[in-house]
Amino acid sequence: MQEESSKKGIGSFINQKILPPVMKFVNTRPIKALQNGMVYALPFIIIGSIFLILSNVPIKSVADALKASGWTAFFTQAYTTTFGVLSIWAVVGIAYVYVKNEGYEALPAGLTALSAFLMLQLLQTTSPLTTAIGKGGTGILNTAGSTVMSAHNVASHVSQLPHVLQTFVKSPITNVINITWLGGQGMVAAIIIGILVGASYSKMLKLGWKFTLPEQVPASVADQFTAMIPAGVILMVSMFIYAGLKTLMHTDLLSLIYKILELPMQGISDSLLGAIVIGFAVSFFWFFGVHGGLIVAAIASAFLIPNTAANAVLYHAGKLTLANGAHIITNEFYNNFINLTGSGITFGLVIFAVFMAKSEQFKSIGKIELVPAIFNINEPFLFGLPLVMNPFLAIPFFLTPLFVAISTYCMIYFGVVPPLNGVAAPWTTPAVISGFLIGGWKMAIWQAITLAVSVIMYFPFARRYDNYLLQKEQQKAATDDSETTAKD
Template structure:
């Protein structure tokens, strides 16, 4: 009775507002718009691996031959532009879902994203100068002039020339903001552009051409007024932040929103909450992975990008600012072998189950589980609203999140390297890709943990099913 009341409370009071939020136009645009970035993230991850092959002799050979720089170029122009893909994709999906031509909105969002940032980069000399400077290296990567030596030579020049050489390089795009650091800004801009663009079209703010004009031409004139208004407002905002606050909107969003939110998502508490909520929603029949993925992707993907940048620079460590909780932490640990990390349940059904129901479902679930899919268990066993298996279903991801966080925090395994292995990549293989052989071994340990946690609860449920089956057979034979 208590359980039914609690289930009714969750289904009637808790889930409806959450589902209402998840299904709002902005969140739908965010969730579906980010999908357009996935090919570039995954392909870019391949280039990231090639530019940082963890075999010293091969890495040195690639660097000396120049191929390492080539792979780096490909990584920068794919994975490295993640905020660009986000800003375009989110506005595109928002307007598409409203029934209008979406591509002009996506391109308008990109233009606004660029307008709202300083089109400049720090002079490379700044990073090379001083005792902590990187100095100047040759093509082989050897330092030919230390940071102190660079500073000494610069100090001998006239002051006007020093100022000129150290001034920011203008009329160029700073790729820092096109990557992970610009993600929250890209999300906000994409949503606002999609919303305002559709509002103006619905209000009739468009140029209507005669029917004889080809549709592809007419669509561009339809987009002209909304795009013009959005870009003009973006320009005025840029002017305000530059002239009044001596900054740009992207830097402000990064400092005030993205940095604290990334810190929250990268905390142990954040990891445990995410790990608990995924099976919690599934237990009541709602797609927990979809809900939490939509909510957390805007924070965890930038964490992944930051780690990828450190890995690419050969500086991947917590001391250098690497994150513990990334999108791969979510995909390849919290959801390993499916929501609830149910591989232990699969192993039980294959080797220890006595009931026909568990045996048959175990055979069906084995292959999908290897690719992190467990819907046959969620709805067939079922795990949804099943009190026998609720404890391990909730507990396993939480314990895995806790222990994985701690083994990275204490340096037992390295931080995740930012490589975005597709969520369907089988366990151990995905561990090797996202963190090397130590992470692959840790994933194998996680599979054992899942088996140990599920086994006693699965045995109790199996006995319950077996008793039901035997009672049914006895009844039919009478």
């Protein structure tokens, strides 16, 4: 009784003191805009991942044939214009959702955010010659990606030019959009700009800062005039910010955000501590009946998706190693390990329920959960078994994803398995298949091992809970029989 009272006390404290402020934060306008706005990027991430695989086929003979035929370059073009411009989809989607949730015509706000995002960055890129002759330079490549002049030869030829020509050929190329900032490197800036544009655009419309045209004017035309003042103010402010940073600091807003915010935050998320926090947080919120996956994803995706994109760039360049800056914890680490077969990695419960359970409740829920679990969905267990607020299963529900997160981090850190390659396998991709897609055959084997770990960790607790349910069912059956006998 004392133990049960203690558990109720802890649950009451969590529900009254911890969850309300967390839920209040998660349901704020910016976080809802971030969460729902990023959904618009998913088709491009997944389709782009297919092109990423095709441009880096792991079978050498096939890869060489595609490279020689020129198809690798075509697949690279497709990858670059889908997955490679991830920040564009993010900044438009976030501003769009923010304004839409406020009840206004949202597309002009999304386009305004895109314009501001482009305006706040230096429209220049590094000279190809600088890249070719720099540290670890690639040399000059042909359209098929083959080296036609080594980095050493390029450097020796450039050094023979007059100094003024050397300076010219190595100067940045201006008046171009640098696609580096359109990918994962510009993601945090895209999130900030998308939220700020959505908030300020909505605020100005609420204050009545808009042209009101006669009713006779078609709605499609009137909507654009409505957007003119808020869009004009936002873009004017963006221009002054760009001008101030360019003049006074010789930089741009995206570079500052990347150095001051994104790099440190990626470092924190891409650490053993980050693995522990993420692995624990999902189960923690779910245990108290709150959708842990949505809460954690809404916050962590801001840093994990750029990690995925950065790994994809390295994988595409054939440089996917930790020494070259590859990240261990990516969005796929979260989706395809911490949430493997569903929050809490409940594969072990499925196996027990289908093959070893004796109670009718456990067996029937197991049959219902079997197919969804293949696609990483386990709501039937969370609410039907239930796992929510279930003290019998709390320990494996918390510890299994935590163990998998820590062990997977260590497996990558110590080079037993390679870093995740940046391919964004949909979270519903079945286990082992997703492992192969995101990290090759070694990762597929490791995923299979994590499933076995889930079986081992859940088994003793599931058996104890099953015996408890069986005892209750037998008691109920005995009570029903006695009542039937009494009636007869």
